[in-house]
Each structure stands twice: as C-alpha cells, then as structure tokens.
Amino acid sequence: MTTKEEVTLPLMTVRQLARQGDVTVHVVRNYLRRGLLQAARHTESGYQLFSASELQRLRFIRTAQQLGFTLAEIEEIVRHSVLRRSPCPLVRDIIRRRLEDTPSNWTTCWPCTGGWSMPSTPGLRCRTPSRLATMSAH
Template identity: 35%
Template sequence: MSKPLTIGVLSRESGVNLETIRFYERSGLLPAPQRSAAGYRHYQAMDVRRLRFIRRGRELGFSLEEIRSLLDLAAHPESPCASADQMVREHLDTIEARIRDLQNMQAELNKIAGCQSGHAEHCRLLEALDSRDCCA
C-alpha cells in the first residue's frame, strides 16, 4: 500500500479544492477516507484518479448524478456502455440547443449595439427591453 495522502496533497494532485473534496465525500461521490489516530483524513492514489474523473466530468458539464452513474459504469468494465453513449447524446443535444440560444442572443444584441443616443430615453437596449420602437 502506498503512503497515504493528506487532503491538501489530494487537492493539489487532483486539481479539486478542499471544500469540494469534502462535499464529494458527504454526497458519496468520494468514499470516506481512512482516518489517522488524530482524525486526519488519509487518501490513496486511487482517490486522486477518482477526483480527476469527477472534475473532468464536471468540466464537460455532466451533473453529479450523471457522474455518479458514470463512476458506477467505470467500476464495472464488463458492462455495456450504451447508457453512457445515450448520456453523451442527450448532453450534446442540450449543448447544441444552448449554442443556438446563445447565437440568437448574440444576433439580437448585435442589432442594438452601437447606440449613438446620449440619453436613456432613446437607448436601444432600453427600447428593446421595453418593446418600444422610437429610434429604430
């Protein structure tokens, strides 16, 4: 067995901050660590790997419940990965919808950008928000 890691070392090695590590423990995403006689948490190298997995999943936008499912799937390598593929496809659909929404927002903001009015009375943004059309 390798030398146990402190929570500070685990944080540095995994790129996950201390409070998030504690949260993941409370939520069951990270197993409760062994404790020293003084009560200090002692982690193992596999905890670093697990936290990196969780962090990467979060970076890709997966929810904690989705990550929980993926961790379970990873723990059973003989299982089919159809559920993971379905999760990816659903996630892609959501992201594509968000991109479309952001592009629509960008187009609308481009229409009202560059207001030359010196007064709020004729501000393009305020007009757009208030559905006014006095300075088109």
C-alpha cells in the same frame, strides 16, 4: 485490492488531495458526502487518508464537470464503475440526451463568414485557424 501505484505512493490527507487535485478542501468534503470519493483508511486520530486512485477519480470528476456532466450524472457513472459495470452505455446515453437538447441552444448561433457570430453580441466572432494565423502575423 491495492494497485502497485498505491503501495509505493504515500497516502494523502484531505488537504493534500485537494491541493494535488487543484480544488478546495470543501470540494473534497462535498464529494466525500456524496459518495464520489472514499478514504482508503483513517488514522488513529481520525484523519482520512486517500490513495492515488482517489486523486485520479477526483481529476475524472473535475474533467467530467468541465465537459458539462452534472454531479448527479457523475455519481451514476462512478456507481457503475464501482459495481464493475461498464459506464460506457450510460455515458453514451447521457451524451445522446444532451445532444438532443442541444439544437434549441444552437438557434442562438448561426454560420457566418469566418466563424460563428452570437446575435446578442454584434461583431463577436469565433476565431478560425485561418484568422488566428492572420492575427499572429501582425
């Protein structure tokens, strides 16, 4: 079943998908091997062609990675989605586990006046909105 968007938009090659997704061709091929992306069809000469929905999935994968999800976790989320099962409980469970692991990481930070300070880098502080306003006035 194709969406209206897929019918009106031309299919993309691996290179075009990579360019529009702001990744390398190697990243697209890796995701193909892992089953994270699927070609809509193949040309007679063997080129893989991708729909707009695969570009959307590619962007989802990259965003999830930026949020700290591993490729294994993303594979599981995508698998749930493909099987038409809601991935929401799975995502909540992953986030819950991540938050349970996080307190050990928080011990390297402590509250200080005007933001957080990292003990390994004396004097390095996160800029709070009030500090940014003060800095932009100069």
